[in-house]
Amino acid sequence: MSDIETAVPEQRAAKAGSGTPVAEAGPRLPVVPGFARRTNPEDRSAPPSPRAAGKALRRRVPRTSHSSLVLPAGRPDAVRAVEESNQGRVPGLTPIRVGRMAATPFAFLRGSAGLMAHDLVGTPVTGVAAQLCGDAHAANFGLYGDARGSLVIDLNDFDETVAGPWEWDLKRLATSMVLAGREAGADEETCRRGAYDTVGAYRRTMRLLARMPALDAWNAIADEELVSHADAKDLLGTLERVSEKARNNTSARFAAKSTEDSGDGGLRFVDAPPVLRRVPDAEAAAVAAGLGDYLSTVSEDRAPLLARYAIHDVAFRVVGTGSVGTRSYVVLLLDHRGEPLVLQVKEARPSVLAPHLPAAGFDVPDVVHEGRRVVLGQKRMQVVSDILLGWTTVEGRPFQVRQFRNRKGSVDPAALAADEVDDYGRMTGALLARAHAHSADPRLIAGYCGKNDELDEAVAAFAVTYADRTEADHADLVRAVGTGRIAAEPGV
Template sequence: MRTDAPHPTPAERARRGKAARERVPRSSHAEFEPGPDRPDPVEVLDRQSAGRVPDLVPVRYGRMLESPFSFYRGAAALMAADLGNRPRTGIETQLCGDAHLLNFGLYASPERHLVFDVNDFDETLPGPWEWDVERLAASMAIAGRDNGFAAAQRRDVVRATVRSYRQTMRGFAGMRNLDVWYAQSDTDHLRVLFADRLGERGRRRLARTLETARSRDHLQSFERLTEVVDGTRRIAADPPLIVPLGDLLTDTHRAELEGHLRRLIECYGHSLSADRRHLLGQFRMADAARKVVGVGSVGTRCWIVLLLGRDDDDPLFLQAKEADPSVLAPYAGPSAYANEGERVVHGQQLMQAVSDIFLGWERVTGIDGRQRDFYVRQLHDWKGSVRTDRMPPDRMRLYGELCGATLARAHARSGDRIAIAAYLGSKDVFDQALAEFAEAYADRNERDFRALAEAVHPGRAVAPRE
């Protein structure tokens, strides 16, 4: 990296942001009308499913058909195509790529603080900053519809979410680089931020959420997910969600797959810093199982690996998840990294204020002879999420404000925060535009949801039957 490279001044960066308004007026973000060449939604999902574990594809479609919001969670590829065909501001940042409201949550920092941040990076890639904000805004409107909110209530939630992003970005635009880099939202900050707006009942609910998150650690996973079989600690079966290697394959293939997973864990350590690689070396692999995760990721290869340290009461649970090319790649360009797992890891470390100490990547060859990229992290480390399915409008508005501010902080770390802030401005033009966009996209999402439901028949998209 050249330290003598020319750096534009803050004034020049601000002019760049304001100039982008000429190409893409802020009010134009309200418009959403896909063209006649928009791909068939079910065909897009079918193409995604082609490379996934066949017996898990029905689980994926079944989860997506639970509600329009569940469908939206699994349809990031569809929205990527829609966003990729819209005019762009030309100001790029590192994108989450799937910034819906449930891809934010609580987890532990290495210093053992409970922090709130973006927590899903399967689709991360550099791209236009507005794509993340538009996906977040649409998720608020769609979740609001699922919760029975009136149109005015949904618009209020979306506007508050986008306003929080805009105002937070404007705040970061005036900060020094190191101050932006060190900024994070720990739970002490959240308590102060929302103390006056939550009320007594809300504060009790927040305290329970934080306490639950702190209890969801590797020791809880150890007790919940394992059992002792013939004196040996093993991962307990819970098919089809968790299937141990011993139940998944014949003895010959099981031994081969176990060998591949051992090499994955051993070799991925080279992507860690020396101190963390040393810590990983103090554990030995004890068992592994296939795990079904999320909605959009169902069918990708995901393994949970039990490692034991000093003795059988010193566990470490790692999750190794297959990393495919980002759904944004056809529209934002390919990743700069040859390994898709490395793409995920570096995108996560760039956007998150703090990341898991065991976050790393590796490429391995499977028993089918194909090479696949994986990223690895701890399974649970004070993990917590917010239930939104019963949220009333006032609480979803607060949560939207938190997500909007968090996304702004993530974008400010990697993009031109001054140019983005200048583009957004001090008025609510962009906020109002995205409220319109979110409702229009929610309409399209419901049509795509119905298209998948109608396509559920033998030979195409098959959802599991109860």
């Protein structure tokens, strides 16, 4: 082989002619789908940088415009919205859901993500998509255990996750801070400030992530740095108490309280209606059989771990506020020592945001399996996810599967002291920005959000207005319960 044939491309170009280097036609490497295109800062014909493109969006969507709320025509009243959202749920459990939503305006907001999505359609959006939590209220952040048993704090509920306008998550979070603050007894300025600080932390965190190398930004703001980054020192005592409880919130503890000797060397669940009840044999067998398909959806390196557990029992367990009435099971597994692992097999319904995305200018993605949608959305948004996340189908219905009581703990935002409301807002705002930056370019959103507090003020004003709307909706629901228009079972 000649020296020309073995030379690198630049050398071949030089030797091919009279000794003068000859530029190759086109780039040396192809553009590979799934990777970014190479950019040349000297190329004046190149498109604007993401930061500049984000800044340019302000001309079309001024940041001050985010204060507006114009309810769309044909908006369903609150009671009809709740009734419609109850369709497809277990009929005997919907009164529990209504009872929980009727407890407070904040509880109503927690159960009405679909109604708020309906209302957000008429609000300004930049057209920038991110993977959304879909239900990013203040109580959907919390602690959970990672693979090594350490505690992580992040978003922790993804039933409604879908790609859509990042503004929707941010406005829902800000509104929830106002309602949680009001329920906690904080004055109106403290509540507004909680929303304002939530947005400010989101904006500043997005700017920080935009300046970082991509890999560093992906894992940025480790939990030990979060309180300092968010200037949330007033929350330290609360977070320490929640962390202590979370460390004890395990499968073993749940099994110790909720099971009994089965008489055949194993354990079985104990009925505790209406929250926990054992299910008929055929139903239990169908759920257990569904775990076979689940195994193919978890990471292959986890299969040997799950193979060390035997399935002992299945029970139905009522969960959450928005999720009440969906089919949700707990499955008891025991290892060779009799130590328990409890999996939650939870029905995955279509995202309540999906029907409203086209009206906001966003495509509705094709969903292969609703459980898969939830799991992939969760993995896209969290820095660390449950190592046993997966999905399955039981009797034709899609389900997500995850660990139950995986050292989970949460702050009750409606029980915060007045001086903690803004701290909690800053912490959750920072976490939401990090989650969005996993799917949306932080440079683009940071360019739009900017340095000043125009967006903070606008979204805080929206949050107060929508909190007032939610209080009116909640009052309508309470009246309907009182007149018997809709059944409710409070206190469960």
